[in-house]
Amino acid sequence: MDLSTLLCGLAPVGPQDHQRKLGALKFAHDKLREIEPELDFLDFVRGVPASILGQTFGYSGEDFYFTALLSVAARDRAGFDPVTAAVLNRIVLQMNFQTRFIGSRGLPEALVHDGALELFAPCMANGNVVIGLQVVPENPNPRDPPKWAECSHIELATHAMLWRELADVGPVMADLGRNRIGCLALTLPVANLGARIDTAERYASLSHLFHDDSFFVISASAEVALKAVADLERAEPEARIVSRVYDASNGERRAVVIASGLSRLPSLTLENGIEQVCEISGGRPRAERGEDGFAEHRFWHGPDGATHEVVKLRPPIAVVASAPMPEEARRHISADQIFPHLAHSFKNGSIVSSIDQFHVTYLHFDGQGRLIDDVGEASNLPNTPIVRASTVDAEGVKWGLLKANRRIHVKGAAMPLTFTPTLHHFHSHFLLQCFPRVLILRDLGIEATILVPPTLRKKQRQMLNMVGIPDERIVVIPPDAIVQADEMIVPQPWPLVFSxxxxxxxxxxxxxxxxxxxxxxxxxxxxxxxxxxxxxxxxxxxxxxxxxxxxxxxxxxxxxxxxxxxxxxxxxxxxxxxxxxxxxxxxxxxxxxxxxxxxxxxxxxxxxxxxxxxxxxxxxxxxxxxxxxxxxxxxxxxxxxxxxxxxxxxxxxxxxxxxxxxxx
The missing domain is CATH 3.40.50 (Rossmann fold)
Structure with missing residues (x-):
């Protein structure tokens, strides 16, 4: 089977696949118990990413192999991309001397991988002849092999896995007597590089090692990868180019591109990511709507309405309790609640997801890069990486660096439906604090785009449709992207009551x-x-x-x-x-x-x-x-x-x- 078979075979798991998937998982679990004797099967399966459990990799034999391999590799490679790992491992296996040029066209080949370090070991699994070179920005020292490499069903030739700075790749191959790059793989974003990568410039020192049978692989966001497909097809009409779009485990829409039969090393300009310098202002400048900076808007009972509403609670007709209720508890179902009615807008405003083990929130900043801490869920801002790693200059201004894979521009006004990227997972919060935000746009008289998380439920989207928000006005905030609008509207979060x-x-x-x-x-x-x-x-x-x-x-x-x-x-x-x-x-x-x-x-x-x-x-x-x-x-x-x-x-x-x- 060739590589196009693997890409065509990437499909959602169906009933006919369940037995094979289960068999592969049981096999992988059995092998993992060689190094983790106490590992429970259900605990093992819970740790397998949905992108492995929920899709097939090629036909039945390949799917069994990749399910078993990748589910094991996922044990200590959290966040790695299984689809890209499968494609690169498939290429490495194809480059093994059994199926490639034995003697007649040169020595066994090399894989050069530029990008996510966590992909290197899985893609080299069972590639016992191919030399693998992982490009690193610094510290080109040997790495310890992953623990899963001790499993008896996986052969990882660690002596053939090298970590080198890009300038040293050519000389290292010469020292090893290798004269051919069988695959040059670029996995975006590449850390410590600028916002754009010129492939001809970056890999100029490797051009003499690239030949017409070399694979050139790009794994990137779908927009970047598909633009590369179009550019390759124009520049190399005789080349063989296959691609596949898929959803990564983190919700990002990605694509993998495989090109072969190229006349030369490709010359492409690829978006590598965004670096946004932000001023962490600790407040918000006041401005009129349409100017740079923030403006405050009242929407309850018109632009001159009150900024807060008092919500009265209905007294219960009956209360039964197993034990005496403290006065504090009784106040929770009887005391009046204060309900704010304020929104902020800012010109050329942006929003980006920020999630780690310490917090989950959206970050907002204006056209001048001023990060604002009093919109969205303000209490989370001090826990975000951009603030934790911020620096203060000589004038006492705090600065931080925000990184993302790409920037998406939305024309006109836009408003996030939720005030954190995961709030809608709790349907009670969606009903209370998210969905009614559509009323704010009506009262402000703005037909804005609604920005939603990538995991918005089907029924939640149907609710938007029912109140007149068509799919054309709904844009997903990808986990890897900054979304910028001509005008960003951010309502103040509501408390846990209905008004x-x-x-x-x-x-x-x-x-x-x-x-x-x-x-x-x-x-x-x-x-x-x-x-x-x-x-x-x-x-x-x-x-x-x-x-x-x-x-x-x-x-x-x-x-x-x-x-x-x-x-x-x-x-x-x-x-x-x-x-x-x-x-x-x-x-x-x-x-x-x-x-x-x-x-x-x-x-x-x-x-x-x-x-x-x-x-x-x-x-x-x-x-x-x-x-x-x-x-x-x-x-x-x-x-x-x-x-x-x-x-x-x-x-x-x-x-x-x-x-x-x-x-x-």
Whole structure:
């Protein structure tokens, strides 16, 4: 099979592939246990990137080989690109003397890899004849082989793996008696280089080693790689060029390009990445809209409206608790909440994702590179790499360097839908703090592009479509890119309550889907069966059985419903009960006369449902059990408690009885 077969075989895993994938994973796990005897199979599989589990590599034999190899290599190569690793390893295997020029056309060949260091070992696996040279900017010393190289099914010829500065590659090959580069691979971005790479200039010292049978490989963002394809096709119409676009594990849209039959080493100009020097100002300059800098906008009740709204919470018709509730907890479901109504805009503004183990946030900066710390999620800014690595000049100004793979320009105005790159993963936060932002653009009279994370769910995008935001106005913020707009609009983050303002968008959706509702009649329990991370209700099965058997409740799984059916289900319920959380908060579609009841614990008492009840005019009740938390977590209680909890089914029954009595 040739390389085009491998690229054509990159496809989503189907039912016919499951047995083979499982077999490859079991084989890889068995071999890994040679060096990690206690490794559990499920723990091993959890560490395998989705880009290996979820796609096939070539036909069945190649897929088994690459699944087994790459899943092992992923053990200590977090973040490496499996697709590029598979392509380069396939080329290395093809360059082995068994399938290439034995004697007649020169000595065995070399792979030269310029780019991500974590790819070098996987791409050299089982290449026992090929010399591999990894280009490094400095410190060209031997590296220790990865631990997985000790597995018996992998041969890693570490003596043939060399790390050298680019200027030394040619002389090293001459010293080794090698006169041919079989593959020159460029994986972007390359660290410590400028924003652009001229391939003819960068690799001029290697041109005499490049021949018409050499492979030239580019792995880069899809935009950069596909532009390179077009340039290669114009310059080398007789060459063989194959490419494949794919989604990397980090959400980036990437492509790999393989060219052979080239008349010479290609001359391409490639975007290598962006380096943005930022002034970390610690504030925001004031300016009118359209000028450089920031401007403040009020949108609630027009441009002269108030900057804040007071949200009243609806008093519950019944509260049942296993233990006395502290006064602090009662305030969470009764005290007024302050709700801000401010947005900022800035000309030629940019937004970029910033994520590591310490934080997750968006960074915003204006056309002059001034990074602003009071929009978005301000509390995260001190934890970001750009601030942690910043320097202060002689005048006391703090500077930082922001790096990204590319810059995407959006014409006109744009607004991020979320205030962190991962906030939408929690659907409750999406309902509360993200989706209603579309109202701000309406009230400002701006038809802006909506900027969304790459992992926005299908139903969340459908919500945007339903309120008049077509796909053409939705642009993804890739994890590797700076997105710049002519005008960037960044609303101030909202607290964890619904306000009459944010609820109006859900009223609009409800009237559109269910304009003539009948009388609510169903009794619904929101399923908790799929909750496996935190806030598990450990007595859920007993509660479910009691509600179904004694009170004729139906179990509802909202995640399985279409958006339209979900809205109708929540409007059809005379009574609905569920654990405090996202499933219950679709009560935003409810109407007067309904009742929604939350099951929680003394460490997780939130005002969210009461705020929705106040704006939508339905009744609310609460029943509180006990959390299962460590004594050391006492400081993480309200409103941050996320431990598992237990609830006495009879306490839930007491709540149901009180609610029914109040409505008799």
């Amino acid at each position: 009459p303002y944010t609820l109006s968008i859900y009223d609009e959706m409800a009237r559109k889907v269910d304009p003539n509702p009948g009388k609510p009649s169903r009794r619904l329990l929101i399923s908790r069966e799929q909750r496996t991370s935190w806030r598990n209700m450990l007595t859920y099965d007993a509660v479910r059985q009691m509600l179904v058997d004694r009170y004729n409740f139906e179990v509802l799984r909202p995640e399985l419903l279409s958006l339209e059916d979900e809205i109708i289900a929540y409007r059809d319920a005379a009574m609905m009960i569920g654990a405090e959380g996202a499933g219950l908060y679709s009560a935003v579609y409810a109407r007067p006369g309904q009742v929604f009841m939350a099951i929680g614990d003394e460490d997780y008492i939130m005002p969210i449902l009461s705020s929705a009840a106040s704006g939508r005019n339905f009744d609310v009740g609460y029943v509180f059990g006990e959390s299962i938390r460590a004594d050391s977590d006492v400081e993480r209680r309200l409103p941050a408690g996320h431990s598992d909890f237990v609830i006495d089914p009879e306490k839930v029954a007491t709540l149901i009885e009180r609610v029914m009595a109040s409505r008799a």
